[in-house]
């Protein structure tokens with residue numbers, strides 16, 4: 001099998017320079033990349049850079065390399081087309097089927113998955129014209145990644161930044177791996193909690209846990225690649241924001257509960273992948289707790305934290321909402337998992353066996369997905385992304401069976 005063929009479309013925005021890094025990641029990971037820049041984008045990054053980094057000619061107009069590759073072939077032969085950055089103008093052209101240069105021609109001839117990573121000023125992104133164009137493209141099966149929030153050109157900040165090239169690359173990798181054009185979570189809003197809460201004892205100490213947040217982030221990345229709008233409620237994670245994800249940062253279980261309850265009414269799916277502390281110190285010392293010579297420390301009294309999963313399962317914020325929980329067990333994994341599924345009242349419970357050297361912080365995971373309808377699906381040891389995909393498969397199945 002040859003290398004997967006990727007077309008990298010670049011339209012004319014200042015973020016075009018970030019596409020160089022995306023191109024590098026794509027070529028280094030074994031993809032055959034053909035860059036198709038628009039004429040306007042050559043003001044930001046020149047043809048020579050694209051040709052040198054991709055090892056392929058980079059043409060802008062349909063007639064330029066006709067003797068080598070007729071323009072229709074580029075789109076027809078691609079396994080993936082990714083446009084990064086996609087300007088408001090490019091989204092408008094794509095939505096209306098214009099074909100006045102090589103990139104727009106390529107978009108019309110491509111039959112593979114198409115990913116747009118928009119970047120523009122907040123006002124342009126929020127304009128009804130752009131939003132309608134985005135909706136049109138999504139309805140037709142394209143994956144339009146939500147821009148990131150942050151510093152834009154100049155001094156202004158807001159929504160409209162191109163996500164990190166590394167994270168756009170992750171989306172491309174996921175889409176290529178799935179190999180299907182239709183994003184099956186399109187139109188769905190999923191809320192995912194990830195990481196581990198920290199319950200402060202004093203300004204410098206906390207009760208915490210070993211959760212890295214990697215499983216929750218894998219769920220967020222894969223959901224974006226399947227077309228979902230994703231809100232990620234991240235508790236104390238040190239991971240890069242995934243592309244296209246709205247990240248809400250929290251610290252404690254109480255803050256996490258607040259953020260989940262705020263997002264849940266608008267969610268089709270809520271996945272509680274965070275390790276939420278069951279207890280918190282009954283008292284918070286406003287100043288650092290000091291040791292006293294010759295005295296043993298006072299015992300730390302704990303109180304119960306709210307059980308967020310049980311609460312949102314019992315009190316569904318939206319009809320038909322699917323609630324997914326996780327269970328980390330060290331013994332009697334399956335029995336404990338079945339009992340927990342009933343106790344928590346969620347639709348799916350992902351049970352995995354944990355220990356100091358297992359699961360936490362690792363890239364791999366192994367689990368059984370227990371369903372309230374009685375099915376028990378084992379997911380073999382493998383990347384956390386594979387488990388994430390298996391969870392989304394179960395979620396989409398539930399939607400399909402409800403509709404039937």
Ligand code: CTP
Pocket residue numbers: 253272273274275276277278305306307308309310324325326327328329
């Ligand atoms: N969870 C939650 N709120 C809590 C504790 C846990 O929402 N206060 C969620 C977790 O996000 C996870 C699931 O509940 O999805 C399972 O958590 P776990 O700690 O394994 O279950 P517990 O109810 O704490 O059971 P036990 O400690 O007895 O194993």
